[in-house]
Amino acid sequence: MARKDDITGKGPLSGNKRSHALNSTKRKYNLNLQIVKIKQNSKVIKVKVSVKTAKTLKKQGRLA
Numbered sequence: 001m002a003r004k005d006d007i008t009g010k011g012p013l014s015g016n017k018r019s020h021a022l023n024s025t026k027r028k029y030n031l032n033l034q035i036v037k038i039k040q041n042s043k044v045i046k047v048k049v050s051v052k053t054a055k056t057l058k059k060q061g062r063l064a
């Protein structure tokens with residue numbers, strides 16, 4: 001299963017890891033994914049979302 005946010009569709013980013021000697025190697029910045037329960041049409045479903053999305057859902061009152 002891919003490391004993607006089920007609601008926003010955000011995925012991992014790529015970049016460089018830098019040493020003190022400024023050597024660069026490719027690395028991947030993964031999302032902080034959590035499984036949360038949300039209310040949708042009087043049903044409760046489980047989705048994998050990033051923490052930023054979970055905070056927004058909590059602010060909107062959509063978390064179960």
